[in-house]
Amino acid sequence: MRVAFAGTPDFALAAFNAVVRSRHTVVGVLTQPDRPKGRGRQLAASPVKLAALECGIPVSQPVTLKTAGDRADLAAWQPDVLVVVAYGLILPRAALELPRLGGVNIHGSLLPRWRGAAPIQRAILAGDAESGVCIMQMDVGLDTGPVFLARRVPISPQDTGGSLHDRLAHAGAEAIVEVLDLLAENRAFSTPQPADGVTYAAKIDKAEAMIDWNRPAIEIERQVRAFNPWPIAETRLDGEQLRIYAAQAIDPGAEPGHSTGAADAGRIVELRGDAIVVACGHGHIALKELQRPGKRPVSARDLINTLGLAGRLLG
Numbered sequence: 001m002r003v004a005f006a007g008t009p010d011f012a013l014a015a016f017n018a019v020v021r022s023r024h025t026v027v028g029v030l031t032q033p034d035r036p037k038g039r040g041r042q043l044a045a046s047p048v049k050l051a052a053l054e055c056g057i058p059v060s061q062p063v064t065l066k067t068a069g070d071r072a073d074l075a076a077w078q079p080d081v082l083v084v085v086a087y088g089l090i091l092p093r094a095a096l097e098l099p100r101l102g103g104v105n106i107h108g109s110l111l112p113r114w115r116g117a118a119p120i121q122r123a124i125l126a127g128d129a130e131s132g133v134c135i136m137q138m139d140v141g142l143d144t145g146p147v148f149l150a151r152r153v154p155i156s157p158q159d160t161g162g163s164l165h166d167r168l169a170h171a172g173a174e175a176i177v178e179v180l181d182l183l184a185e186n187r188a189f190s191t192p193q194p195a196d197g198v199t200y201a202a203k204i205d206k207a208e209a210m211i212d213w214n215r216p217a218i219e220i221e222r223q224v225r226a227f228n229p230w231p232i233a234e235t236r237l238d239g240e241q242l243r244i245y246a247a248q249a250i251d252p253g254a255e256p257g258h259s260t261g262a263a264d265a266g267r268i269v270e271l272r273g274d275a276i277v278v279a280c281g282h283g284h285i286a287l288k289e290l291q292r293p294g295k296r297p298v299s300a301r302d303l304i305n306t307l308g309l310a311g312r313l314l315g
Contacts, residue, residue, distance in 0.1 A: 001184045004079035004099065006030040008046045011169050012085035015106055016048055018173035019083060020055055024180050028058045028077035030065075032088045065095045074098055081183060083176060084138060093140050101183055103138035106172040108165075109201065110134065110150060112193045115143035116201035120168060121161050123201075124226035127218070130154050131164060133172040135179045137190050142200075146190035148179045160228040204231065211235045213266035213315050217249035217283035232291075235266070235314045237307075242314065245297050246289035250277065266315040276300045278314060 001024045005016055008031050020026050029052040037044035045053075052059050060073035068075075074082070074095060081101040084091065096103045109119035110132040116122075123131045132152040139145040151171045155164060182188035209231040211220055224233040224247040234243045270277035275286035291297040303309070 001025070001080040001101075001180060002027045002078060003180065004028050004030065004074055004077050004082045005048070005052075005085075006082060006087040006089075006091070006103075007048045007085040008032040008088045009086050010047050011108070011165060011172075012087070012106075013047045013051060014169040014173040015083065015085045015176050016051055018177050019180065020057075022177045022180065024184070026052075026055070026057050027079055028060060028073060030060050030062070030074065030087065030089075033061045033063060062089075065089060065092060068094075071095055071098065081180065082138075083180070085172065085176075091138065096138055096140070104148070104176070104179060104183070105136045105138045105143075105145070106176055107134045107136055107143055108132075108168045108172065110152065111136065111143060111147055112196075112198040114199055114201040117203040119201040120164050121201075121204055121226040122199075123155060124159065124161060124164065125219075125222050127222060128155055131168060133168050133175055135172075135175050144193065146192045148182070148188055148190045149175050151175050158225075160225045162229045206231045209234050211244070211315070213278065214281040217280040217285040220280055220285050221247050221249040237312065237314055241293050243291040243297070244287055244289070245291065246287075248275075248286045248288065249280075250284040250286055266313050268309050268312050268314065271304050271310055272300075274299065274301055276304065276309060 003019055003024045003026050005019060005026050007016055029048060031046045031049045034043040034045050049059050062070040064070050071094065075098055079099045082099045082103040084103050084105045091103060109123060111134045114122050130152055132150055134147045135149045136147050137145040153167055153171055179188060209227050211223065211233055224244050227233045228245055232243045234241055236242065264279040265281050267279045268276055269279050275288055277284050277286050288300050289297055290300060290303050
């Protein structure tokens with residue numbers, strides 16, 4: 001089949017490469033316009049654009065797809081199907097109707113749970129035991145279309161937003177090729193999403209990275225895991241930003257073991273060889289990897305050796 005591909009960030013890259021290697025032909029790529037990046041704020045191409053150019057595949061970067069002119073490249077490619085993965089633009093009905101088989105989307109959750117922009121982080125924040133990917137026929141709703149195929153992916157207690165992202169990207173890449181093969185052979189069947197179990201994964205706001213030490217330790221641990229590698233959970237030490245890359249909740253019955261309350265929340269109660277133990281609203285948390293402004297991330301052991309931390313208050 002002739003496949004047009006719409007995607008922008010790293011999450012879409014695995015799927016793009018898988019489709020390129022498949023028996024189908026990628027006839028063109030839609031991706032977001034180049035954006036300023038890094039300290040120099042130089043315009044940078046998206047990962048998908050760079051990969052497409054390396055393969056010699058035509059690239060189009062419209063700001064919107066609302067007008068016929070915006071959709072001209074997509075129409076000229078005459079695709080049989082449009083594969084969409086983390087593209088970042090709303091696809092109007094006119095765009096979805098250009099390919100004869102419409103648009104097919106890879107979504108990083110088990111729909112209808114976590115429709116929306118940030119399903120990976122929201123699943124970790126909620127303490128979900130599993131996530132997955134769904135290959136979905138696109139409609140004009142927000143991740144509401146019928147599902148061709150779902151692949152379940154367990155969430156381990158050690159998973160971060162980054163590690164789960166990579167596993168879901170790999171699962172989605174395998175699944176999209178399977179669905180394209182079924183579509184080409186007229187053997188693909190989709191199932192409407194159930195009405196029950198719908199949740200929405202709102203876009204991550206950087207303000208969510210600030211730790212509230214009055215929350216339970218397990219929730220703070222999930223916050224640290226979900227926001228690694230972005231935006232990185234953070235707190236304050238003497239008014240200075242302190243970013244937390246790795247942490248582990250400690251059972252309230254374990255050492256250091258004393259009860260916590262509002263007055264104690266955020267207090268450093270113990271310095272271990274490999275951890276800085278902080279009291280939370282319920283339980284304690286061991287901070288393992290941290291970063292001060294202008295410095296590289298370091299182990300808790302290195303920070304303990306650098307600063308006098310015993311008894312100090314975070315937040």
